[in-house]
Amino acid sequence: MKDFGAAGVTAEAIPVANSSDVVSARQTVRNLSQRSGMSLVHQTKLVTAASELGRNMLIYGGGGVVRVAAVTDGGRSGIFVEFRDQGPGIGDIELAMTDGWTSGNGMGLGLSGAKRLVDEFDIETGPSGTTVRIVKWGR
């Protein structure tokens, strides 16, 4: 997946250190997707995915930074969101992407559920942190 975040000059960065920051991050995602003219259903799916990934980043990665940008690719326009933490990383990424699997007390839908709600999903993880990038294309 393209690193839209690096190219997106309009990117907004929201540091996430507690659960009220997760609310701010998803409000930023909501505002930007509203402004981009995305349909309500698409907005709702994107904001829900951002909420899952933001919480994951906080609980398992100890917090980090969320970047949101309006992006275009060919004729399409959409919203890009990146979640970057400096946590311990995810040991078994395939297992973590499985529905119903959780290492915490969640429902095990965070990663797999969020992936279903967006058009593009990319995850990089290692001992120095995890980065998840998603894009929802508008309609």
Next chain:
Amino acid sequence: MTERVPVLKIGETLLVSIQTDLEDQMVMDLQEDLSNRIVDTGAKGVVIDISALEIVDSFVGRMLATNASISRVLGAETIVVGMRPAVAMTLVELGLSLNGVRTALNLERGLKLLRRLGAERA
């Protein structure tokens, strides 16, 4: 300290109308407040209005399901009302089935359903 969601009592029913974007702590506080109020008031029914909620993620979804189970153990039925269509579509795609949670389209229908359930039980 975070805001708390008010729990209102009308007869034998407790009414919770969620009007703000929920922080995780508010969700956990609500669970505790609601359980306590059911016991204190002997309420037979709980209606949770989520018509103002723009999203229901897995955390809030789990709270709704857990609340319904706790209430049932304490002798009260829970009805979740007012879910927006976009929220319903998202919940299903996310993989949340809200098992064991009764829902109704709006507050009026939710209260009607509670009365019917109460009548069946009596």
